[in-house]
């Protein structure tokens with residue numbers, strides 16, 4: 001967006017004022033980009049890396065540390081930005097009597113940030129984060145303005161908005177001048193603020209001997225625009241603070257918030273555009289009651305998860321996704337949040353950060369599934385407005401489309417990684433190595449931690465190639481026919497069918513999961529309270545009786561169709577299962593490695 005109305009007609013007196021007062025800038029000149037009409041600083045000749053471009057003495061700075069007596073009553077009540085606005089407005093009011101007059105003359109008359117949008121223009125932002133950000137910022141600015149509007153002979157709202165916009169779009173953090181400053185104070189630095197922004201530009205700001213020096217850390221060609229780097233700012237931040245956006249901005253992000261509550265293990269995320277519509281959605285992971293356990297442990301285990309998160313330094317639940325970067329802390333946090341009771345109990349006894357890098361195949365796949373849900377956020381947009389409307393077109397193409405792109409990229413990374421985990425798990429299952437249940441890194445130190453980027457995209461293994469699921473079960477005609485005789489809707493009774501299939505397949509000497517069944521033959525659940533154990537046993541006995549699939553069926557002998565087999569199968573489901581999605585339907589799968 002070309003945004004600021006640049007007041008750059010004649011800079012002769014400004015340039016003279018800068019030089020007369022000690023600013024130095026050789027081989028650097030004010031100019032305007034003929035293509036974009038952007039005013040800025042340009043090189044007069046080629047400039048090698050490490051060259052000092054400009055130096056500006058502190059006597060040219062405007063900051064609240066200059067002694068302005070009118071500030072004292074407000075020092076404890078106004079924000080540093082409001083205080084600096086007062087200083088700028090004071091100098092502006094002085095007109096030619098101000099030392100800073102030549103500087104103030106060249107400042108833009110307005111900066112087209114959304115703070116200046118009219119009501120009908122604000123409607124174009126409906127449903128976006130920006131709408132929320134602008135409203136909040138405006139509310140606090142109005143409050144501050146009301147506290148100071150009688151100063152300097154009267155400050156109008158447009159005056160105040162102008163001063164604030166000049167500061168958000170041009171000021172530097174005061175900590176640059178005084179590294180011990182821990183406030184959010186800012187300082188206006190003439191000349192230094194003539195540089196436009198280019199992401200990732202290598203440039204150094206140095207404050208020495210009361211002078212700001214700006215040094216290029218890259219070679220600059222002749223007659224080229226010299227850019228500053230305003231920091232890693234997304235298009236939303238740039239539009240709100242500076243009134244412009246960058247095409248394909250590498251610093252665009254989408255914020256994800258993982259919330260962890262008592263009612264559901266992992267509840268929701270979100271932030272991109274339509275935060276209101278998503279903030280209360282459940283992640284759908286709290287389905288432990290149906291026996292499948294992809295991390296939805298009972299509420300009793302929530303404190304344990306909190307404990308693990310806190311000893312691993314993973315309590316910050318807000319994460320930023322970039323198009324080329326997924327924070328490892330988010331993945332580590334999700335690994336803990338999707339732990340089954342068994343995983344949790346084992347990991348509770350083994351403090352240490354390193355194991356958050358990879359817990360085990362089941363856990364990793366459950367974590368990726370949780371992550372996929374978190375990143376499956378609809379970004380609002382295309383609200384039916386004319387795209388020709390400049391503001392809407394910019395919000396749509398530079399903000400909403402970018403967020404969609406980041407989320408799509410993230411989902412594609414998640415698929416690649418899921419695929420890689422499945423491949424590794426399959427090779428582990430088919431390797432000659434002995435499997436040690438419950439197949440966690442903690443008791444199987446040689447388990448490989450998947451590496452994000454090394455999977456050839458052609459080798460796509462569906463999760464069904466790995467897991468034991470109802471689909472495998474119902475593809476076995478003998479088993480399916482026998483089960484259909486006693487269960488009307490097999491997909492509604494998925495866990496029961498899965499239990500029966502585990503018992504059935506355990507007897508199969510040619511089963512593809514033979515190694516798994518050998519490893520977990522005597523698998524006993526971790527200790528539970530007597531009460532829970534008794535209840536579980538009663539339910540299993542009832543199920544066992546009601547199904548009556550013993551010797552009379554074609555699939556089990558009486559020696560196999562026992563309550564102990566049922567208990568064993570229930571334990572396997574509790575410990576090794578995860579929920580995955582197939583054609584949009586949630587399925588339970590046992591991960592056999």
Ligand SMILES: C[S@@+](CC[C@H](N)C(=O)[O-])C[C@H]1O[C@@H](n2cnc3c(N)ncnc32)[C@H](O)[C@@H]1O
Pocket residue numbers: 001002003004006008038039040111169170193194195196197198242243244245246
């Ligand atoms: C610190 S000033 C930079 C110098 C300013 N162009 C001038 O002439 O004084 C920041 C303003 O410059 C403009 N700007 C900076 N970088 C830009 C960019 N990459 N694209 C478009 N406008 C930019 C925006 O209007 C922004 O509010």
